[in-house]
Amino acid sequence: MDTRTRILLWERDDGKCQICQGPGQEADHVIPRSHFGKRRRAERDALDNYRLLCTPCHRRRHDGGILSP
Numbered sequence: 921m922d923t924r925t926r927i928l929l930w931e932r933d934d935g936k937c938q939i940c941q942g943p944g945q946e947a948d949h950v951i952p953r954s955h956f957g958k959r960r961r962a963e964r965d966a967l968d969n970y971r972l973l974c975t976p977c978h979r980r981r982h983d984g985g986i987l988s989p
Contacts, residue, residue: 921947925967933972939981944972948981 921929929947937944947970956964963969973981 921965921970925965925970928967929972930968932967937965937974937977938948938971938974939977942974942977945975946978947971948973948978 930944933944935944936942949964950969950971951964953964954958
């Protein structure tokens with residue numbers, strides 16, 4: 921993720937985790953990168969495919985515990 925996209929994500933999500941509303945620290949792909957393949961990089965890395973999460977929510981998401989806010 922480039923710096924500009926990271927700033928836009930932070931501003932859009934008001935610096936908050938989109939699941940628990942705590943302080944957001946990590947960018948999460950809403951649709952996982954693996955679902956796109958190599959040829960659809962622009963779609964995969966579009967701002968609307970990111971959301972800001974805190975570290976605990978991001979971990980739970982990748983452990984299969986959280987699928988959406």
